[in-house]
Amino acid sequence: MISWRKHYKKGLIAIGLLLSTSASIYGQDGDPKNGEKLFKANCTACHALDKQVVGPALKGVVDRLKTEQGLDTDWLHKWIKDNKALRASGDKYANEVFEKFNKTEMQVFPNLADKDIDDILAYTTNPPVEEPKADAKATTENTVAAPQNNNTTSSIVIISLIAIAGLLVWILIKLRQLVKLGQSEDLAGLNETRVKSFSEIxxxxxxxxxxxxxxxxxxxxxxxxxxxMWIGVYKGYKPEQPIYFSHKIHAGEQKIDCQLCHSSAKYGKVSEIPSMNVCMNCHRTISEYNADHYMEPGKDKAFYDGEIQKIYAATGWDPAKQQYTGKTTPVEWTRIHNMPDFVYFNHSQHVVAGEQAIINSFNKKNPDNKIDVVCKACHGKIDTMNVVQMANDFTMGWCIECHRTTEVDMNNGYNKEYFKNLHEKLKKQYPKDGGKITVDAIGGLECGKCHY
Structure with missing residues (x-):
């Protein structure tokens, strides 16, 4: 009897060890919630759970490797930490994966601890169930309903005013008729002597x-x-573009730097319209809109997803095969800011040389509406615009006023040395201003600076 109990206990221990090993193999010994955070921070650039992106879909990858290749989580640990070393060791499956995905090298993650990798694998095996999201459509309908109610109220008020006006006109006509009936013969004679033509008046x-x-x-x-004088001044102009692009989502919500897309603003005269390849740097892996916390009234997820598909059509990208087809379609953007041909404007001169001076000047004149990026001084708070519009007049007077009020940054080592003599002269000439140097003092109002 004692012998049987000993064997029974040993059997339970063996089963427990087997189950714990099996759980480890299938990625269940990690924390899926922490794994989700790690997955989003390290993996989403190339992977998704339910579809192929740059790399394969990872949902159930532990089970697939075990079933199809007979590989356990140890292999995955080696692959994630240093797949190059694993391939160099001659591992057959590692080299097969490398060849299958067009020899695209996966980033190595030596910084991830074994526990972190277990958490990620647990997330791919058993992703946490997402909490039900608020009905964006219902929210949109509620948002749109308010303006509709206001429109109805406005219509009622207008109709009432028209009715009152009609009533007043009718009363005036009746009063005129009563006056005519009550006129005496003397009054009628007086009316005949009154001036009745414009020439007489x-x-x-x-x-x-x-x-x-x-x-x-x-x-x-x-x-x-x-x-x-206002011909060619289009303040407030905001045309509809062939592909909907919200600066509020990209520059505002996602905090993308202006110069990541408009890179030539820092190094050249013109801030060019970014090519579609710049869009594909991100949207190669972002094929759908998942930021449910922000949607414009009247727009839903399907609308935003459709605009991303327009990017794929323009660049000839096949998201299913993760490759370019070679069939591209140029996008005919509508230009918003366009200086006349006789005006010379250099973006780099303002974005680099005048950056701090322009920001300081703008914030001094607008203490309640400060800016943190030099672009906003001319283009407005673009990170709050869903549809970009011309925020300022861009007239000659507007530019001159800026040159007259913007102080040159004298903390700049180059300016401090180059304008040293001018600074001393202005201190003596204008002691109350402390020799303040504005852009107009260094040639900012010379005709040839801006006109050919």
Whole structure:
């Protein structure tokens, strides 16, 4: 009896060890929640759970390797930490994977501890169930419903005002009829002697008439002049683009630096429109919109996903095969900011040389609306715009005013040495200002600086 109990206990211990080993093999001994964080931080650039991106889909990878290749988590640990070394050792399957995915080398992760890798594998085996998300469509409908109610109220008010106006007109007509009925013969005779033509009125009051005509001529001249001066000024212009691109999502929500896409603004005269290949740097792996915390009213996930598909169509990218087809379609963007041909403007001069000076000047003039990026001084708070619009006038007067009020950064070593004599001269000439140097003092108002 004692012998049987000993064997029974040994059997239970063996079964327990077997189960614990099996759990380790199938990635169940890790923390899926922590694994999710690690997966998103290290793996999502090339992998997804449910579809192939740059690398294969990873959901159930532990089970697949065990079933198809007879490999356990030890192999995965080696592959994740240093797949190059594993391939160099002659591992057959490691080299097969490398060949299968177009010899695209996977990043090595020697910094990940064994526990971290176990957590990631646990996440791929048993991903945590996502909490139900708020119905974005319902939220959108509620958001849209409010303006509709306001429109209904406005319509009722307008109809009521029109009815009141009609009633007043009817009352005036009736009063006029009553007055005519009550006129005496003397009053009727007086009416016959009144002036009844414009020529008679003008002859009687020609001095007043000439004065009014002169005033009208002056106002008309001013109106025409003002209209001419604003030709080509398109403040508020925001055209619809062939592919919807929200700067609020990219620059605002995702904190993407302006110069990551508009790289030539720092090194060249023109800040070019980014090529579609720049978009594909991110959207090669981001094929759908998952930021449910922000959606514009009237737009849903399907809308944003459709715009990403337009990027793929333009670049000839096949997301299923993860390769380019070679069939590209140019995107005809509508330009928003466009200086006249006779105006010279250099982005690099403002973005690099004048960066700190422009930011300081803008924040000094706008203490309640400060900026942190030099681009916003001219283009407005672009990180809050879903549809980009022209935020300023971009007239000659607007530029001159900026040059007259923006102080040159004298903390810059080059400026401090180059403008040393000028600075000393201005200190003596304008002691109250402390010799303040603005852009106009160093040639910022010379015609040849901006005009060919």
């Amino acid at each position: 003008y002859a009687k009051y020609h001095y007043i008439g000439k004065g009014l005509l002169a005033i009208l001529a002056i106002l008309a001249t001013y109106g025409i002049w003002n209209w001419i």
